[in-house]
Amino acid sequence: MQEETRVEWRQWGQDAFDEARERAVPVLLSLSTTWCVDCHEMDATTYADPNIAANVNDRFVPIRVDADRHPRVRERYAAGGFPSTVFLTPDGEVLSTATALAPDGMRQVLDRVAENYAEKGDDAGRVPRALSGDLPPAGEVDAAIEEQLAGQLGEKFDERFAGWGQNAKFPLARTVEFALKRERDQALRSLDAVRDHLHDEVAGGFFRYAGRQDWGDIHHAKLLDTNATLLRAFAHAYVYTGEEVYREPAASTVEFLTDDLWAGVAVGGSQGPGEGAEYWRKDAAERANDRSPRTDLTAYAGGNALAADALLTYHGYTDDERAREYADRVLDYLERDLLEHGSVVHFRERGRTGPRDVLSDIAAVVGAFTRAEQVLGYGADVASTVADHAIETLHADGSFRDGPIEGPGLLDRPLRPLDGNAAMANALVDLATLTGEESYREIARETVGAFAGASHRVGVQVAEYGTAASRLVHDPLTVAVADDPGSDLHRAALRVADHEKVVVPDADESIAPDLDRGTARVVGVDGTASDPEALMERVAQRE
Structure with missing residues (x-):
């Protein structure tokens, strides 16, 4: 839900870009989310300034996009954080990017971009390298891929504070899972740090990330994707160690997903950070007297598939019936409302339908239903239907595109995200093993191989690529x-x-x-x- 501003926002669509072409002005694309504090602050200050709003309305075509509802727009235009303030040509090429801008900074940027476009026109735009159409360098799927990423774990691990990297600390649940089999001490120490700093001991669930190397400066939004992937990682740590210190955060996250974030038929997308850090230091009774954090109860396909996968994983390890019950309900919702003959709808809400066949959604859905087959004894047929549709429509030149090559802006340029391809490859390995259909394994091998020529440049943030390669070289x-x-x-x-x-x-x-x-x-x-x-x-x- 966006704040009231004086800017005359258009919706993302071809009409807005056509208007920019007719008026010969740039597009101002504002990418925001419901859980982003700086987004709401920018609306309340910068975009509420009448002079700035008039400048934007007169010299640009302003488009507001919720990044959670339009993941393919986010992948092409996000400027490294939210809000992303991106200036585009009428064809969608990038003129300039920024994140949050205070009023004075915004005035300067508006003048500079408008003057630059008036002088150079569309020649001032550029297409990001990832959208150039060049294929990633292919190579052999061998043990070197896993070995290189396992080596990266040690090189990037923070021995003092745990986690990987020397600046902001993100939970990196898939990296933790990769490390559990290869550098278990690193994985468990990282989960310890996540539990100690990012876990909400009152209401359950995990906060988004820490802004400092020592896990300080907590950013208190709780996102479905973050919580689902961490629930699964903590469940895996519990099955390895048998220690309650890993089961208990997982159990409280089950409660968070099925209570605070439950949207009636599935799990909502996020809970915002509230009014500040003080809220999260209060106990349950004190929080009850405060205004609740802003919650987005949109039930997204990918996030709910990740949640079902995690809930079933936890149930399989613990016999927890609440986890199984809600996983069943989520799977029913996905199959009934968001799957159509193998096609996946990103969300449905009050008559609105989101984009279709986003690769991250598809990979998560195939993963959820293969997990259901393993734990509950059904789901492989649904997974096969979705996988077959994705292979037919998105797999080309050895890898998967992030979605259909269509739409305004740069949506008609193919993007081949490594993380989405790695997740899809892993799901296809599971599906091949469950069904005996070796064609799925061959597609997985081809997909991993499509990036193998540059595997030495893959960092720990995409360690799932190493997992997929390992499971192809050594059958799981x-x-x-x-x-x-x-x-x-x-x-x-x-x-x-x-x-x-x-x-x-x-x-x-x-x-x-x-x-x-x-x-x-x-x-x-x-x-x-x-x-x-x-x-x-x-x-x-x-x-």
Whole structure:
């Protein structure tokens, strides 16, 4: 929900760019979010200034975009933070970028951009390098990819304060998961720091990030994606260690997602930072007397798929029924309201429909339904339908585009995000193992290989790329269980301390030939197991 300003904001769409072309003026694109303090501050000060508003309205076509509702616009135009203040040609090419601007700074920027465009016109615009159309350098999918990223963990790890990097600290849940199998002490120390500094001990859930290397200067917004991925990471840490210090933050995050952020049919997108740090230092009773933080209850496809994946992971490790119940409800919502013949709708809200087939949404949805197949015994068919549609419509020249090549601005330029491709590759490895359809694994291999020629430049922030490469070079631990989902044998398989494994419940002949009912087999290990103890022995033999 945007603040009232004097600026005559247009919606993102071709009409706004056509208007800019007809008037021969630049576009001012304001990318904001509901949880961004600086966005609301800029509305209340800079854009509320009548002289600035008149300048913007007279010399530009102003477009306001909610970055959460338009992820493909965000990926092309975000200036490293929110708000992003981006000036464009009528064709969508970039003239200038900034983040939050106070009134004096905004006056200077408006004059400079308007004068530059009046002098040079469209020649002043540029297309970001990622949208140039050049393909990433391909290469062989081999062990060197995982080894390089594992080496990056050590080089970038902060030995003093934990986490990776020397400036602001983000939780980096997928990096933690990669490290759990390769540098476990780093992973656990990083989760300890996240728990100690970013976890809300009163209401549960995790804050977005810390602005300082020592995990100080907390930015108190709680985003669905952050909380879902951290819930899964803490659950994995619990299954490795058995320590309550990892289970308890996960449990309270389940409560946060299914209570404070629950939107009735699914999980909302975010909870804002409130009126300041003082709010978060108060206990539950004191908070009850304050104004609640701004909450966006839009149920986004990708975030809810990540939540379902995490809730089911936690349920598989703990038998927590609340987590299972709400995961079921989220999956029902996704399948009923946001999936259409394999196509994924980003959100639906009061008659409004968001963009379709965003790669990050698709990868998360395939991942959620493959997780459901492993934990609940159903979901692979939905995952296959979505994956097949994505392969047909988005996979080209060896990798996945971030969405359809269509729309105003630079949406008609292909973007091949490494993080989205890594997530999709991992989901396809799971799907191939669960269904026996090797074509999914081959697409995953091709996708990872499409970036392999530059793998030495991949940083720890995209460590999931190393996970995908590893699972293609070394087949993941696979446990086929010829028993019902929820049986003791199946539950024991889920709790094997290897979070990159795949568990196939109710396995048939296509996955595990000659497997008697009531037994399990670790693929690649001779012999079967009929009880949890024997299964653990078979797992140890593979390792």
